[in-house]
Amino acid sequence: MNSFRKALIERAFHLGRISSEYTFKISKPATIKQTQWRQKQVSKPIPSGITELAAQTASRIELHWDLTPEIVTAPEFDDQFPTSGMFEFNFFETDLSLLEGWKHSFTHWQEYRKEPNPFEFDELFPIFGLINGDLIVEVIGERERHAIYYLDHENGSGDWQRLASSYMTFIQTLSNLWFPNLEWHDSLELFYDHDQKQLSVNTPFSSRWIDLIYSYQLSS
Template identity: 20%
Template sequence: MDATEAVAGLPAMVDSLAAQGFDTRPLVVAPPASPGQVDAVEEQLGRALPGSLRQVLTTVASRVEFAWYAPNDRTFPEPLDEIFSGELHWSLDALPKLMGAVRGWVTHAFPDPTHPYHGVWHDKLPFMDVGNGDFLALEVGREQEGRVVYLSHDNGEGHGHVMADSFEDLLVRWIPLACPGAEDVQWWPFCAESDGRIDPASPAGRRWTALLHLSAA
């Protein structure tokens, strides 16, 4: 599976979840952006986008909105018992605003790049806000440029955790699970013991996909 195939599977996934009684929100998959449109946003940001993000924006979709909520009476067994929703969203046009928000956190709350906790917030390009003050972001300007990292503003367990090795890698890993989260407590059970990345083939991942009949979506 690649990023194109992963995103192409979202409509069937939404239909499957809705048929099981989940509250699914309207799916948005906008056409890819032109290279010129990406160039214009890069100019606003003052830096180039990591290659994997640019690749998805120009070949898969410039904007995606996917979200669902479990029914109030639906509970899941441990270690999946903290899961109640799933979401994935990104937009080329939203990147400058997200970057401004993260820069605000850095300026006012996490200014010291040498501090273990503060430093995680530095040299990051956010592409998705979690809605609680946290972000999903890509590392920039470092040897591991492009890795997907979770930014927590309140000592969350996932702070600084590498969820995937690139934006495309995140889509391939997370979408088959229907993107539980995006709060760290919801995707944490799917992180592999070997490298910490989200792994849909992990024991928790296999159990989850069976519970939600995702393999058939």
């Protein structure tokens, strides 16, 4: 079993033990024929990190958790820590459709922001579309190739925040943070290192969060 797949299953299992609402589904890894088939459906090369996750870990992953107040009694949860998280990955839905509707904000950026976007529209590949309308993308151009960025559809504080240096670094960091929601506000921003310009497990807040989850693993 791939080491990341094993770690993901173990983390999901522990979250399930302390969650009231919980879903976890993980498929087999994609075959070479399946990754080749999907690439034929997409007009741009699929970033290698996405294919790697599908071929080595799983072609589909779904994880939803909601911590049970009766078990997770730390008072910090009321005011500081997230109480739920969600992660969904489906390699067979990888395409460029998530970028639809964003092109105008690049060609007419003056209507949306004071300065141009740091990257061109064609330099981006969408990797996660969020329920709130925001988008997480990978840079596929020469500048900062493979870097992961957050796009806020309302140009809020999360707009163009750099989340990780690569797709797999991003996924592994999410796993180490117990898969918080992908939205910036009240979730990813809590674990963000503004000096390093990336999500991090090493910020004081992240360390407290990880220690707390581990403490409930041991006591539950």
